[in-house]
Amino acid sequence: MSDGSGVSGVSRRTAGAPAFEPYGVWTDLVGQDHISTDLVQAALGNGMTHAWLLTGPPGSGRSTAARAFAAALQCTTANEPGCGHCLGCRTVLDGVHPDVLQLATDQLSIGVADTRDLVRRSSMTPSSGRWQVLLIEDADRLTEAAGNVLLKAVEEPSSRTVWILCAPGRDDMLPTIRSRCRHLLLRTPPSTAVAEILVRRDGVDPIRAREAARAAQGHIGRAKRLATDDEARAKRSEVLALPSSLTDMGSALSAAQKLVDATISEAKRAAEERNVTETADLRLAMGYQEGSRKAVPGAAGALKDLETRQKKRATRMQRDALDLALVDLAAFYRDVLAVQLGAIGGAGGDVTEPIHDDQYAAVRKIAAAGTPEATLRRIEAVLECRKAVERSVAPLLAVEAMAVRLR
């Protein structure tokens, strides 16, 4: 194990050791050199343990880090774990390595049944690699019962089994599970680092990349979407137009309706493409042929199951889309507050940067019309709306209540 003194920005290795230079699978992990260093060392045998918990804000690269680590564990190149070009690395990144099981969910929770499968798998010996790796991407979505199923297996896994769990924060995990894991904390990647990878990896224009990186507040995937997908940019501008459109009760309610409708249509658009191909694939697998209604026994049931799953996924996608919009809104009022307090455009120069650079005019206008106290109350309203949506309050009702308070 390393010395464990973790001042960010300062190398945690012994003095004089070179700073970590990303290579292979580690190049996609942005602004998290401290994590990469620890994981590379672990893969080399220094500080390896049987269970890992990777936490960090959404979009900071938890699953990227977890996958890179899994690749490093299965890597066959000596002294360079996670080289990115050996068979082990490539199969892990493609998701086809026989000794790496990834569990990600596109639904609201991970239940007991899925977890039992994982536990069974965890007691097996790796078939070709060095480790049996079990990777849960949304470990925070484990239900409490599912967490308890996992407990025993995480506590005392077979000698060659490694668990990698990812969650937004330590508190999202059962205390009994998190106490059995080695914990690594990813930080919010600085927007310069995010912009840099957009330019390098996706070939985005540098100015656009910087703007997108800042607007995405460190969420790499979101930054990429904002930089490359015009529809995502349009959606965001629509959301950010909401504060300026709140003049009276009627406009507040129709703005709320519009926001919810927009998230529904966005989620639907994203879901439909996947649903159609999924259904077609399953029909083919079940032996449905063009123009015939005959299939293998149980086909109708399997199709129905798929439909249920797709419906659950749609709920989750809509909630995620709405949550994203609300985060953007909160950041907008954060900019307003910064202007009101003189942190942006004040006499003493800019103390901080605006998140939504392109909305500066609207921000200034709203800042001039209100007090910092009112802005704080509005931020509170947005955050409470997020919480309400998470607690299954009807989305339209929650957003309407928010709009009423934002007026």
Next chain:
Amino acid sequence: MLVPMPAQAAAPSQLVLVVGAEELLVDRAVARIVAAKRAVDPETETRDLTPGNFNPGTFAELVSPSLFGESRVVVVRSAQDLAADDVAMLTSVLDGLAEEITLVVVHLGGVKGKALLTAVEKAGAARVDVAKVTKPTERIAFLREEFKAARRQITEEAARALLDAVGNELRELAAAASQLIADTTDDARTPIDETVVAKYYSGRAEVSGFTVADLAVDGRTAQALEQLRWALATGTAPVLITSALAAGVRSVARVASAPRGARPADLARELGMPPWKIDKVRQQVRGWTPDGIGTALLAVAEADAAVKGGGDDPAYALERCVVTVCQARGQGTGARG
């Protein structure tokens, strides 16, 4: 206790098709056919088949002539759900039923299993259509028929009160009616009125969230709370009540913020509501101010969070919400409802 029925039931045919969804009435129609057969031969045996226990072998045995020619009624229930093979079996015996066999096919009447329905009809079946009872007026008519069949009378108001108290389930209504008839045999000549019904039945069986929401939006606190208690006591889900309250407040807000002079038809199109609802909501809008609407919406949102697991006691959260909504009406105008 039979409802007067169309004439075809009088002359029992060998092949009968009963079409309709109202279970009680279907049962009665079948019972009438069996009774007619029993009137001829008291030894008549009946067999009930459902898609679950329909077995082609057993069925063939049941419809084939028996050695001593005993009379038998074979009832095939929910024929629309029969499997394809069973349907083939059933249609194959339609012609040439043995004399002592009566086959009754019960069908829901929808698109499902339509082929069977036409086949049975083509084979010359006597068709009995069972009435659909969906509207409150139809239920009241049904109740009055029930009493008429027992040579008793019930006033319209009394029937309505009974409907309120017992609910919409036809079987329960019929049971309540026969109980009421049995309870009041002493003075069979006077029509049953509201006081008689109130003596045996009180309260309400079914209160929807919309009843509560309408009263709350009208600012009638006491009635709204009363109906809320009934709704909760009779098992209306709290979630449905908050969503009805939200819909109520929302429609007031939308109509209130629409231009005043707009025609109902235009408004209806713009707000996506039926025109009759616009008129109703316009009545409700009086007394609401933007601030009041805001207060009410916040209260409903809070209650919605509470009934979905955020609070300890959904009933309390709902009561508080209804009171807040009622008080929010008139907020800022000084007027009270």
